[in-house]
Structures are given as C-alpha cells and as structure tokens.
Amino acid sequence: MHEFDFAAPDSLQQAVELLGRTDGEARALAGGTDLIPQIKENRRHPSLVVDIKKIPELNVLAYDADGLRIGAAVSCTRIAEFDAVKQHYPALAEACALVGSYQIQNRAALGGNICNAAPSADAVPPVLSYAGRLLLAGPNGQRELAAETFFTGPGQTVLTRGEVLVAIQLPPPAANSGAAYLRFIPREEMDIAIAGVGSFVQLSADGQRCQQARISLASVAPTPVRADEAEAFVAGKPLDATTIAEAGELAARAARPISDVRGSAAYRRELVKVLTRRTLQTALDRARRDA
Numbered sequence: 571m572h573e574f575d576f577a578a579p580d581s582l583q584q585a586v587e588l589l590g591r592t593d594g595e596a597r598a599l600a601g602g603t604d605l606i607p608q609i610k611e612n613r614r615h616p617s618l619v620v621d622i623k624k625i626p627e628l629n630v631l632a633y634d635a636d637g638l639r640i641g642a643a644v645s646c647t648r649i650a651e652f653d654a655v656k657q658h659y660p661a662l663a664e665a666c667a668l669v670g671s672y673q674i675q676n677r678a679a680l681g682g683n684i685c686n687a688a689p690s691a692d693a694v695p696p697v698l699s700y701a702g703r704l705l706l707a708g709p710n711g712q713r714e715l716a717a718e719t720f721f722t723g724p725g726q727t728v729l730t731r732g733e734v735l736v737a738i739q740l741p742p743p744a745a746n747s748g749a750a751y752l753r754f755i756p757r758e759e760m761d762i763a764i765a766g767v768g769s770f771v772q773l774s775a776d777g778q779r780c781q782q783a784r785i786s787l788a789s790v791a792p793t794p795v796r797a798d799e800a801e802a803f804v805a806g807k808p809l810d811a812t813t814i815a816e817a818g819e820l821a822a823r824a825a826r827p828i829s830d831v832r833g834s835a836a837y838r839r840e841l842v843k844v845l846t847r848r849t850l851q852t853a854l855d856r857a858r859r860d861a
C-alpha cells in the first residue's frame with residue numbers, strides 16, 4: 571500500500587479546506603470499505619485521506635416533519651436499525667441490511683455507498699425511489715441536488731475538488747405509499763448485485779390507482795437509472811397483475827447492461843423484469859397497509 575497523509579478533522583470547514591488544498595488526489599474516508607481495498611489494490615492513489623467520521627453534521631440521523639436526514643458518515647447498521655427508517659422508509663432499511671455483512675454494515679456509510687458511485691451500489695436505488703436529495707459542501711459553499719443527478723459514470727460523480735457529501739435528505743413519507751428494494755446475487759450473501767431494483771408507489775386517495783411510481787435500477791447501466799417509461803406507464807392505472815407485468819417489460823428497456831463473468835446483458839434485463847414486478851407488488855402491498 572502506498573503512503574499517504576492522513577487527517578481526521580472535527581469540523582466540516584476543515585475537511586473542505588484539507589480536501590481542496592492538496593496537490594495530489596485527496597479522498598474522504600467514511601467507513602473505508604471501498605476506499606481501503608481500492609488503495610491496497612492500487613486502484614486509487616490518494617496523497618491525502620481525510621477521515622470525515624468526527625464531523626457532527628455528517629453523523630446526524632433525524633426524522634421530523636421535513637422527512638429523514640442522514641449524515642453522510644452514518645453507518646448502514648445505524649440506518650437499518652433506526653425506527654423511523656424501518657417504519658417509513660423500509661426499502662432503505664432493506665438495502666442497508668444487504669450491504670456486505672454485519673461487519674461491513676457496521677463500518678459502511680450510506681454516503682460512502684453513494685460517493686463510491688458503483689453502478690451496483692445497493693443503497694442508491696432506494697434513495698432515488700424516495701426522491702432523495704443530496705447536500706454538498708465545498709470551497710464555494712453549499713449546494714443541494716436531486717440524488718439521481720449526482721452520478722456521471724462508474725465511480726464518477728459531480729463532486730468537485732474539495733467538495734464533500736454532507737447529508738442525504740428524504741422527503742416525509744407520502745400518504746398511501748410504499749416501497750421495496752430487491753437485488754439478485756449469485757450467492758446467498760457477500761456478492762455484488764447482478765441487478766437491483768427499488769420501487770416506490772403512491773396510490774390515489776381511494777387506493778384504487780397508482781398516482782405515481784419511481785422505479786430505480788442498479789447494476790444494469792453505467793450509473794443508477796430511473797425507469798421513466800415504466801413509471802409513466804403505471805401512473806393513473808390500477809396496479810393489477812397485467813400492469814405490473816408490463817411495467818417490468820418497460821423497466822428492462824431502461825437498462826443498458828453489460829455482459830461480464832457474473833451475467834450476460836440479456837440475463838440482467840430478465841432480472842430487471844422480475845425484480846420490478848416483485849418490488850412493485852411489495853410496494854403496492856405496503857401502500858395498501860398504509861392506506
């Protein structure tokens with residue numbers, strides 16, 4: 571492992587300054603479950619690593635009338651075990667509880683899952699499906715953006731030099747809504763998703779029709795993607811078996827998968843169909859329980 575400088579500031583301002591001023595590459599470190607293996611395997615060569623876990627704003631986990639706020643350094647375990655997440659954002663709880671193993675979840679942060687920008691990141695589709703927004707802070711101040719606009723390619727994001735993800739904000743749960751996340755991996759655990767789907771549905775006040783849906787896909791494109799065509803198709807319709815099956819077909823059209831050792835592109839498209847159907851059905855069941 572090559573040598574690098576290390577800092578562990580306890581203020582956001584210090585972290586931004588440190589990350590912005592180094593000559594070489596500087597990287598934030600949350601749980602380190604992506605970054606440390608990347609450094610060890612010579613895939614990243616930071617000259618400075620800045621531990622962000624001591625920064626108060628990045629450790630907030632709070633639920634109130636504005637929704638759910640998750641500091642970027644909060645671990646997957648804390649999120650999955652937080653009562654408000656289990657009750658109001660079950661798809662996020664499901665995804666956080668799937669990341670690696672208990673040991674990994676104890677270290678891994680949602681912010682790290684997002685900033686690492688792996689197309690396979692499990693916690694990202696729920697954040698997109700819950701219409702999450704990201705708060706960033708950098709040398710030029712703070713900015714907020716829709717989570718789905720954050721990713722520009724595999725491992726690539728809109729983060730500029732010195733910028734850190736501060737928090738993830740999910741809106742308050744909509745009435746008559748439900749969501750679910752599922753992925754497919756070849757083994758029982760500790761594997762990377764061949765495909766993952768997060769679905770959110772909000773039903774009309776009478777519970778008869780889908781008012782809106784947000785369907786997000788992982789591992790089937792260079793970045794996480796929304797299945798726009800499927801979402802538009804189900805809006806305004808009763809979510810019966812025929813509509814859900816057609817939504818699965820349309821969701822697969824949003825996928826731009828590669829073929830690799832873990833699965834062919836055709837197999838990934840089939841998985842998107844199945845996982846979309848299943849997550850829509852679970853989201854629907856949860857929305858009905860909510861009604």
Ligand SMILES: Cc1cc2nc3c(=O)[nH]c(=O)nc-3n(C[C@H](O)[C@H](O)[C@H](O)COP(=O)(O)OP(=O)(O)OC[C@H]3O[C@@H](n4cnc5c(N)ncnc54)[C@H](O)[C@@H]3O)c2cc1C
Nearest residue numbers: 598600601602603604605670678679682683685691692735
């Ligand atoms: C054995 C194993 C199993 C795994 N299984 C899964 C799995 O099932 N599903 C899955 O999705 N992932 C999995 N992962 C990957 C990893 O655990 C997750 O992506 C995790 O959420 C990363 O979070 P972290 O806090 O450890 O990130 P870190 O490694 O600390 O950081 C990841 C990247 O994001 C940057 N970064 C982190 N926080 C910020 C911030 N606030 N602002 C700006 N940049 C930031 C870092 O500089 C780095 O480039 C696995 C990893 C291992 C080692």
